[in-house]
Amino acid sequence: MQHLETENALRPGSGGASSRTRRRGARRFSFSALDAPAILGVLNVTPDSFSDGGRFLAPAAAVTHAREMARGGAAVIDVGGESTRPGARPVGRREEVRRVLPVIERLAGLRPLAIDTTKAAVAERALAAGAALVNDVSGGADPGMLPLVAERDAAIILMHRRGSPRTMQRHARYRDVVEHVKRFLAERAEAALRAGVRGDAIAVDPGLGFAKNLGHNLALLARLDEITALGFPVVVGASRKGFLGLLLGGAPPEERTEGTIAASLLAIAAGAALVRVHDVAPMARALRVARAIWRVRRP
Numbered sequence: 001m002q003h004l005e006t007e008n009a010l011r012p013g014s015g016g017a018s019s020r021t022r023r024r025g026a027r028r029f030s031f032s033a034l035d036a037p038a039i040l041g042v043l044n045v046t047p048d049s050f051s052d053g054g055r056f057l058a059p060a061a062a063v064t065h066a067r068e069m070a071r072g073g074a075a076v077i078d079v080g081g082e083s084t085r086p087g088a089r090p091v092g093r094r095e096e097v098r099r100v101l102p103v104i105e106r107l108a109g110l111r112p113l114a115i116d117t118t119k120a121a122v123a124e125r126a127l128a129a130g131a132a133l134v135n136d137v138s139g140g141a142d143p144g145m146l147p148l149v150a151e152r153d154a155a156i157i158l159m160h161r162r163g164s165p166r167t168m169q170r171h172a173r174y175r176d177v178v179e180h181v182k183r184f185l186a187e188r189a190e191a192a193l194r195a196g197v198r199g200d201a202i203a204v205d206p207g208l209g210f211a212k213n214l215g216h217n218l219a220l221l222a223r224l225d226e227i228t229a230l231g232f233p234v235v236v237g238a239s240r241k242g243f244l245g246l247l248l249g250g251a252p253p254e255e256r257t258e259g260t261i262a263a264s265l266l267a268i269a270a271g272a273a274l275v276r277v278h279d280v281a282p283m284a285r286a287l288r289v290a291r292a293i294w295r296v297r298r299p
């Protein structure tokens, strides 16, 4: 599996910043070079994440967990220093950098690293320290984010959400959630291309649980093919989310692994390229079985 490409491997016509503006020798991430479908392992370096808050706040614990996820089958590790759960308190830029930077520095080279942030200033430090992707749950809302990603020749995951973690559940109202999310993601991907981000460095994500109720989450999963039809790799993050708890009679986050795997596999069957999960090893085992079956059906 090859994740990182050299400058020379850029496919002609894939768009992006001119080679003059790219940092020389920068290692690059291409979604097209991923052995998709693949797993994005979640590493929350936070005290308050909804399912694993506080477990990986110490850098040593975070690094150990990242290594476990890499061994378990994660193709990419997603490092985050700010919880986005409904009601979460915002974290200042300095504190976010303080949490993630030591971890990114120690993990550089293990797997391609994503920095899960909405702040361009945090992304800048993380990219300089070795991250190759930005995972932006705001879809690149910070005016500095898309130009930064283009200038650093990095990759970006553009997610749909409405409002902030404190207000988002108030915004869970749509005439047609799939149409709305699709239009938003198409517009943000266009904005990324216009800013100079390479075409094969852009992925989109419907943002399960972000200003979405149970019906919205199910509609997005059931009609995911409408999102994959945009032509960009699709990332899906169902892992341990509240809607799974609702479907499982109020099961707490630690009892949502099977639900996560079911939702993630169905997302992959509908064309998702990456699934973002906490429980990497069980997900990877399920994916191996599914892949064996799909290989026979579609050689």
Ligand code: HH2
Pocket (backbone or CB within 6 Å): 042, 044, 046, 048, 049, 050, 051, 080, 082, 083, 084, 085, 116, 135, 136, 137, 157, 159, 205, 207, 208, 235, 236, 237, 238, 276
């Ligand atoms: N979900 C969460 C955080 N980042 N990124 C993408 N691309 N897609 C998602 O669905 C997504 C995401 C929320 O999950 P988690 O990181 O486990 O919780 P918290 O935000 O409380 O840290």
